[in-house]
Amino acid sequence: MDLIYLDNAATSFPRPDCVADAVSDWVRNGSAAGRGTHAGASAANELLRSCRNEIAALVGADSAAHVVLTSGCTESLNIVIQGLLQPGDHVIAxxxxxxxxxxxxxxLLHTRNITFELLDFSPVNGLLDIRQLQQLLERTPTRLVVLNHGSNVLGTVxxxxxxxxxxxxxxxxxLVDAAQTAGHEDLSFAAAEFDFMALAGHKGIPGPLGTGALCIRPDREQLLQPxxxxGTGTESESLHQPRQSPAKFESGNxxxxxxxxLLAAAAWVREQTPAVLRKRLQQHSAELYRGLRAISAVRLLTPDTPENFCGAVSFQLxxxxxxxxxxxxxxxFQIQCRAGLHCAPLLHPAAGLLQQSGSLRFSPGPLTTSAEIRRAVSAVSELSENFT
Ligand SMILES: Cc1ncc(COP(=O)(O)O)c(C=O)c1O
Known part of the structure; x- marks a missing residue:
């Protein structure tokens, strides 16, 4: 029986062939890191430029120079959180x-004397409490609001x-955390006037692990310390870090x-269109949700809002x-999925579901098939009959 991979919320698999081809082509033929004037360096620079353009187009950002290429969403989030906040600043997450x-x-609470408060969410629809956001904003002058776009556990947007x-x-x-939504949800970075948006390049955008990006509103770049x-390959005569993006935030090769x-993956997403990928993912997660709901031993964490699913469906048995x-x-059953707290340690207690050591998470990806979804549901059904 073929393996079914349902851990795309961690990293996507399988990836489109064009992604492997692009990596392999560079490893075979790419000669340089983008510094210098020879043809290999120019090719690497062109690649960096194309990738920034592709990501900017995908997220609706106006300035490709303000797309910083990172090792993943974690680095992107840290560039903003650690690069922005000063003693006394207040944050809402x-x-x-x-x-x-x-x-x-x-x-930063311990080392820089910042403060932060956390919004609650409704276990019924998975949505954050907007009234509470309003109240917290009215009560305390706030420097930064971190907006979780898609939950990696509940799968709600x-x-x-x-x-x-x-x-x-x-x-x-x-600061938008779009780790779980880039590649299939509408991000409208410039239109919504977000200040910062952190992306993974290896989940909804099915690029290689170890890729990601940070989009910065151009007039906000001076607020961030790198x-x-x-070394950036630019302004090398100066001992000072360049002040302009992307070099300011991209030291080292x-x-x-x-x-x-990542470039191949982002181009693939744009060709397929995020709207089509979103529809497919929603159908898969809704089918998973409905199938699992019919199994009596299953307790779903993911709320009953299929129109708002972005992939992950979590449950306990x-x-x-x-x-x-x-x-x-x-x-x-040859099904690979994720178990535990999924690096979101406050979510299970807030949903009143900590009697186990977390939950099981099934997360389909852009290349998951309906047959695989059906097989996963029947595996859980069999599992619950024979092991619970
Ligand atoms: C909501 C959310 N934010 C941030 C991250 C970190 O992303 P990365 O693995 O690209 O560092 C993840 C990873 O699963 C995530 O789900």
């Missing part, structure tokens, strides 16, 4: 957030443009083989720990 938001905030408007009216900056300083794959279930699913 949420209980849906990933540790790549929560840990930098917790770190937040109305980030509406939330950003409230933040903007209160004079706060916005996290890493060093970029992961050019990965970026070649009564009488079976999620880690044991994941092992059986792989060994007996």
């Amino acid at each position: 949420s209980r849906l957030d990933h540790n790549s938001v929560l840990r930098p905030l917790q770190h 937040q109305p980030i443009a509406e939330m950003a408007r409230l933040a903007q009216q209160a004079g706060a900056l916005t 996290l890493i300083l060093g 970029r992961n050019i083989p990965g970026i070649a794959g 009564e009488g079976l720990d999620c880690h044991d279930a994941a092992i059986i699913l792989e060994q007996e």
